[in-house]
Amino acid sequence: MVTCDFCGRRETDASATLTWTTSVEGRVTRRYCDTCSREHLRAMEAKLDREHW
Numbered sequence: 916m917v918t919c920d921f922c923g924r925r926e927t928d929a930s931a932t933l934t935w936t937t938s939v940e941g942r943v944t945r946r947y948c949d950t951c952s953r954e955h956l957r958a959m960e961a962k963l964d965r966e967h968w
Contacts, residue, residue: 919948921955
């Protein structure tokens with residue numbers, strides 16, 4: 916099971932998470948669902964801390 920670290924959405928099917936974004940922040944792997952990835956794409960690309968989204 917994979918959980919979105921922003922909204923908490925959960926997926927049990929691995930193929931459903933192919934469009935998710937994965938990042939490493941301070942040695943911690945974080946995963947974001949496709950919806951949160953689209954909403955916060957500019958902040959992710961600017962490498963802003965998650966607190967500023």
